[in-house]
Amino acid sequence: MKPLCLVCVKDFEVNGAMKKLLIVFFACFLLLFPAKKGLAVEFSITDAKIDAYLQKNGDVAVKETFxxxxxSKFRGITREIVPKKGASIKDFAAFEKGKPLKVEKEGDVYKIYRSGKKEKITVELRYRITGGMEKYEDGVQFYWPFFDERNESDYLRMTIAVHPPEAADQVLALGYDEAYGKEDIRDDGTVVFRLGEVPAGENGDIRVIYxxxxxxxxxxxxxxxxxxxxxxKEHFAEKAKKYAETRDAxxxxxxxxxxAMLVFFAVLFPAAFLSSRRKKRLVEEHLERLQFHVPEEKLSIPATIYFTSGYIFKPETAAAALYDLLRKGYVKQETEDRFVLVNGRTEHPHERKLIRFLFEQVGNGKEFSLKELKKFTNNRKNLEIYQxxxxxWKRKIAEEVKQAGLYETKAGLRWGVAAVGVLLGISAVFFGIYELYVPFIGTLLGSAAALLFAIFYHPKSDKGLxxxxxxxxxxxxxxxLTKDQWDLLSDGEKQRLIAYGIGVDNAPFKKAFNAFLEAEKRSFPEGTGFIYNPAYTVAIFTAADSRAGAFSGGASGSSGGGVGGGGGGSGAF
Incomplete structure (x- = not known):
C-alpha cells in the first residue's frame, strides 16, 4: 500500500497570516527604532535538527542538534521543553562532540553550560518522552509540539524527522502552523518536516500516525x-480552497x-497645490499695485504676530502685547519700568487676560512694574501661576486666530478624501491578512496619505492670505524704506508697525526696524514721548519664561500554544 499523506492547519492560514502581518509591522518598528544593545547575549540559531525515534513501548527517544x-560572550544555551498534558520528559542530557555538558533544570527550562566568546558551536541534546503517544484501534498517534509561541529565538533552518520502530506503509502526516505543508513521507515510513526558517513566537505542532x-x-x-x-483534512481543504479563491480575487x-489610487492622488495633490498657488498669485498681484503702507488691523497685533510667525509664541510676543495695550490707551507708562492701568475694558479677551495677570496678580490692581514681574517669577511658588x-493668554490669542476665518474648511473635499482613506485602510487589512504584501503596502501608504490630507488640508482663505x-x-x-517715506506714515501707522515690529524675531527685519525706532525716539523732545524699552521688556519676559520652563522640566504566566499545552523553545545566556 502506498503511503497516505495528510496535511492540515490547526487554526487555518488566516491566523498565521495575521501573525505574519504583525511581524511585518514589528519589523518596520524595529527598523525605525532599533533596540539599544544591553547585556543580552547576541546569537543566532543557524540550524536545528530534531530526530524523534518512536519506540514499540510508546516512548520516544529524541535527539536534537542545534x-x-x-x-558576544556567552555562558551557555537553554532549551525549554513543556510536555503536553499526560506526558513527561526523562533522562535529559547534553553533549558537544560526544563530551557531556553540565545541565541544570529550572521548571521546564534546561540550562546547558558551555561558555565562550564569538564562536559557532553545535550542541546535541538527548531525552526521552513518556506518555507522548496514543494507541487507537486503527493507528498510533505521535502528536507533539517541539516548540510553540513561547519560543523567543528564530530558527534559521529547522528540520523535524519522525522515525517509526520499523518500516511502515500506512502513514498519515499532519503539520500545523509553521509545519503546514512541510512533510515528506519516505519509503520506510519516516516523516521529515522541512520547516525552513521559523520566526520566534510561532507554533508548529507535528502529527504522525502509524x-x-x-x-x-x-x-x-x-x-x-x-x-x-x-x-x-476535508474541513481544512475546503477552507484552504476558499482562502485561495479569496486571495486570488x-x-x-x-x-x-x-x-486607480495612484491616478486619484495624481489628480488630487496637484489640483490642491495649483488652487492654492493661483489664489496666492492673485493676492500678490493685488498687493504689488499698492504703495508701501502699514496693513490695517484685521486681527489684533498679538494675533497677527502669532499668525504670521508660524504659530510660535516668544517673549517678543508678550513685549509687543504690552506695548499694544499702551497703543490702545488701556495702559499708561510712567517710567521705563512702571505701568498704570487706565481702562480694563478691552476689545479682545486675551488683552483682559494679560491685564488681569500683570496688574492684579503681579501688581497692586492699579499699576505694576517689570521689576515686580521679575521678583514674582524669582519666587518658585509663583512659577506655576505664571505658566x-x-x-x-496664549490660548485666547490662538482662539482669535481660529475664529477669524483665515482658513477654508473644504469640508466636502476633506470628508470625501477621508472616506477614500478609510476604504484604503480596510483594503490594506484584507491584503495583509491574505499575505498580498505589495498591495498591502501600497494601500496602507495610500490610506495614510489620504487621512493626513483630510486632517491637515485647510488652505488659507482670501482674508488669511x-x-x-x-x-x-x-x-x-x-x-x-527711506527716512522720508517713514516720515510720511501717519502716527497710527507708525504705532501699529512699532507694535508689530517689537513682536517679530527676524534678524534682517529687526535691523531695519530698530533703526527707524531709534529715529522715532529722537523725534521727541528729551524727557517726553517714547519711553517704552522693547529690549528691556523682552529680557524680563525671556528670563521669566526660562525660569518657568526649568521649573516644569524638573518638575502572569500564559498557557502554551502547542498541542496539550505543550511546547517550548531555545535561547542562550
Missing amino acids: TYDFD EPELFPGMGMKAGTIREKVLKE LRKAGNGLIP SKMME EILLEWQRLRERLRH
Whole structure:
C-alpha cells in the first residue's frame, strides 16, 4: 500500500497570516527604532535538527542538534521543553562532540553550560518522552509540539524527522502552523518536516500516525483516529480552497485598485497645490499695485504676530502685547519700568487676560512694574501661576486666530478624501491578512496619505492670505524704506508697525526696524514721548519664561500554544 499523506492547519492560514502581518509591522518598528544593545547575549540559531525515534513501548527517544553562532560572550544555551498534558520528559542530557555538558533544570527550562566568546558551536541534546503517544484501534498517534509561541529565538533552518520502530506503509502526516505543508513521507515510513526558517513566537505542532501493529508494547484506547483525521483534512481543504479563491480575487482587485489610487492622488495633490498657488498669485498681484503702507488691523497685533510667525509664541510676543495695550490707551507708562492701568475694558479677551495677570496678580490692581514681574517669577511658588496665566493668554490669542476665518474648511473635499482613506485602510487589512504584501503596502501608504490630507488640508482663505502676505511684504519693504517715506506714515501707522515690529524675531527685519525706532525716539523732545524699552521688556519676559520652563522640566504566566499545552523553545545566556 502506498503511503497516505495528510496535511492540515490547526487554526487555518488566516491566523498565521495575521501573525505574519504583525511581524511585518514589528519589523518596520524595529527598523525605525532599533533596540539599544544591553547585556543580552547576541546569537543566532543557524540550524536545528530534531530526530524523534518512536519506540514499540510508546516512548520516544529524541535527539536534537542545534548550531549556535554567537556574536558576544556567552555562558551557555537553554532549551525549554513543556510536555503536553499526560506526558513527561526523562533522562535529559547534553553533549558537544560526544563530551557531556553540565545541565541544570529550572521548571521546564534546561540550562546547558558551555561558555565562550564569538564562536559557532553545535550542541546535541538527548531525552526521552513518556506518555507522548496514543494507541487507537486503527493507528498510533505521535502528536507533539517541539516548540510553540513561547519560543523567543528564530530558527534559521529547522528540520523535524519522525522515525517509526520499523518500516511502515500506512502513514498519515499532519503539520500545523509553521509545519503546514512541510512533510515528506519516505519509503520506510519516516516523516521529515522541512520547516525552513521559523520566526520566534510561532507554533508548529507535528502529527504522525502509524499502524498499531508496530507498537505491541502500548495499551490500546477504545475508538479510532484515522477517520477523524480524514474529516479534519476535508474541513481544512475546503477552507484552504476558499482562502485561495479569496486571495486570488483580492490579488486581481489589488491590480486594479493600486493604479486607480495612484491616478486619484495624481489628480488630487496637484489640483490642491495649483488652487492654492493661483489664489496666492492673485493676492500678490493685488498687493504689488499698492504703495508701501502699514496693513490695517484685521486681527489684533498679538494675533497677527502669532499668525504670521508660524504659530510660535516668544517673549517678543508678550513685549509687543504690552506695548499694544499702551497703543490702545488701556495702559499708561510712567517710567521705563512702571505701568498704570487706565481702562480694563478691552476689545479682545486675551488683552483682559494679560491685564488681569500683570496688574492684579503681579501688581497692586492699579499699576505694576517689570521689576515686580521679575521678583514674582524669582519666587518658585509663583512659577506655576505664571505658566498657567500665560498659557491662558496664549490660548485666547490662538482662539482669535481660529475664529477669524483665515482658513477654508473644504469640508466636502476633506470628508470625501477621508472616506477614500478609510476604504484604503480596510483594503490594506484584507491584503495583509491574505499575505498580498505589495498591495498591502501600497494601500496602507495610500490610506495614510489620504487621512493626513483630510486632517491637515485647510488652505488659507482670501482674508488669511491677504493678512499673511501683506505683513510679509512689509517685512521685505521695510529694509528698503527711506527716512522720508517713514516720515510720511501717519502716527497710527507708525504705532501699529512699532507694535508689530517689537513682536517679530527676524534678524534682517529687526535691523531695519530698530533703526527707524531709534529715529522715532529722537523725534521727541528729551524727557517726553517714547519711553517704552522693547529690549528691556523682552529680557524680563525671556528670563521669566526660562525660569518657568526649568521649573516644569524638573518638575502572569500564559498557557502554551502547542498541542496539550505543550511546547517550548531555545535561547542562550
